[in-house]
Amino acid sequence: MIQVTGVRQKQAWADRELPPVEMVRPGLWSIPLEFPDAPLRYALTYAIEYSGGVTLIDTGWPCQAAWDGLESGLQRSGWSVDDVRAVLITHGHGDHIGLASRIRDRSGAWIAMHEADVPELAKIDNPSAGHVHPQPWLLRRGGEPADFVATEDEFRGETLADFGFEPDRFLQDGGRPLGADSDLIAIWTPGHSPGHTSFYDSAGNLMLTGDHVLPRIRSPIAPPSREGVDVLGNYLAALTRLTRYDVREVLPGHEYRFAGLAERVEELRRYHQARLDEVLAVLHRRPGASSVAVARELGASRPWAQMMAVQCWFTLREAYVHLVHLQHTGYATNEGADVDEWYALQNVGPTLT
Numbered sequence: 001m002i003q004v005t006g007v008r009q010k011q012a013w014a015d016r017e018l019p020p021v022e023m024v025r026p027g028l029w030s031i032p033l034e035f036p037d038a039p040l041r042y043a044l045t046y047a048i049e050y051s052g053g054v055t056l057i058d059t060g061w062p063c064q065a066a067w068d069g070l071e072s073g074l075q076r077s078g079w080s081v082d083d084v085r086a087v088l089i090t091h092g093h094g095d096h097i098g099l100a101s102r103i104r105d106r107s108g109a110w111i112a113m114h115e116a117d118v119p120e121l122a123k124i125d126n127p128s129a130g131h132v133h134p135q136p137w138l139l140r141r142g143g144e145p146a147d148f149v150a151t152e153d154e155f156r157g158e159t160l161a162d163f164g165f166e167p168d169r170f171l172q173d174g175g176r177p178l179g180a181d182s183d184l185i186a187i188w189t190p191g192h193s194p195g196h197t198s199f200y201d202s203a204g205n206l207m208l209t210g211d212h213v214l215p216r217i218r219s220p221i222a223p224p225s226r227e228g229v230d231v232l233g234n235y236l237a238a239l240t241r242l243t244r245y246d247v248r249e250v251l252p253g254h255e256y257r258f259a260g261l262a263e264r265v266e267e268l269r270r271y272h273q274a275r276l277d278e279v280l281a282v283l284h285r286r287p288g289a290s291s292v293a294v295a296r297e298l299g300a301s302r303p304w305a306q307m308m309a310v311q312c313w314f315t316l317r318e319a320y321v322h323l324v325h326l327q328h329t330g331y332a333t334n335e336g337a338d339v340d341e342w343y344a345l346q347n348v349g350p351t352l353t
C-alpha cells in the first residue's frame with residue numbers, strides 16, 4: 001500500500017476544498033490550480049527555484065480561476081509570475097498546459113515539452129476533440145458510428161482565449177532541461193499521451209509524475225497514433241523505468257503526494273495483468289471478435305447501451321490497447337482485413353514481470 005504524504009491535500013480532497021500551497025522541500029512548492037467543472041477539481045503545479053526565479057512544472061487549466069491561483073500561490077512561495085524563467089510541461093493536455101502561453105507573455109519564460117505531444121496541442125482548441133475517434137479508425141475497430149459520435153464535453157468551464165502555443169524547446173529523455181549541473185532529470189513516460197514526461201528531482205529524491213502515476217485513479221492510456229504501436233507495452237516499460245530511481249515521495253499532477261512508488265506501480269501492473277487475462281478470455285469465448293465486441297464484453301460498470309458515448313470510447317480504447325499488446329507479445333492475432341477479427345493464440349496471458 002502507498003502512504004499518503006500530502007495529508008493536508010487528501011483532507012482537502014475529502015472536504016471538497018482546494019488544497020493549500022505547500023513547500024515540499026526548500027526551493028520547491030506545490031501550488032493547486034482550480035480545474036472547474038471537472039471531477040479532478042484541481043491540477044497541481046510545482047514551482048522550483050531556478051536562475052534567480054522559478055521554473056514551473058505544468059500550468060493548470062486555461063481559466064481565470066487557475067490564473068488567480070497561480071498568482072496567489074507564487075506570492076505565498078515568495079515569487080510572482082514575473083519571476084517564472086521556464087515552464088516544463090509533463091504532457092499536452094488542457095489541464096497541464098493551460099496558462100503556459102500567458103505566463104510566457106508576462107515573464108518571457110521559455111516553454112519546453114516532449115516533441116511527441118505537440119500534436120496533442122492541436123486538439124486543445126476543442127477540449128472534447130480528444131474524445132472523438134476518426135470515423136475510419138472506429139469502423140475498423142468494428143464500431144457503429146452512432147455509438148460514439150455524441151460525445152459529451154466534460155469540461156464546460158469558461159476558458160481563456162488564445163491559450164495555444166508552440167514550445168520553445170523539446171524535452172529529451174534523460175536530459176537535464178534546467179542545465180547540465182541541475183538536479184532535475186526528464187524521463188520520457190509515454191502511455192497516457194505519446195510524449196508524456198516525468199521529472200526526477202535528485203535534490204529531494206522526488207518524482208514528479210504528471211498523470212502517468214496518480215495515487216488513487218488510473219489515468220487512461222491513449223490509443224496509438226499509428227496503427228500497431230504497442231502503447232500499453234511502452235506504458236508498462238515506462239512504469240518500470242521510474243522504479244529504478246531512489247524515490248522518497250511522488251508529486252503527481254492531481255490528487256495528493258504519496259510515498260511508495262514501487263507499490264503503486266505494482267498495483268497498476270496487476271490491474272493490467274488482470275485486464276490482459278480478461279481480454280484473452282473474451283477471445284476464447286468469442287473467436288473472431290472485433291475490438292468493439294471485446295470492449296462490450298469487458299467488465300463495464302453498465303451495459304454498453306446505457307453508457308454515454310465518452311464511456312464507450314474509453315472502454316473501446318482500453319480494450320484496444322490491451323489487444324494490441326497481446327498481439328505484440330504473441331498471445332493474440334488480428335486476422336481482419338477491413339474490420340478487426342481477433343483470435344487468441346495462447347490459453348493464458350503474458351506474465352508481467
Ligand SMILES: [Zn+2]
Nearest residue numbers: 091093192211
Ligand atoms: Zn492528462
Ligand SMILES: [Zn+2]
Nearest residue numbers: 093095211253
Ligand atoms: Zn491531468
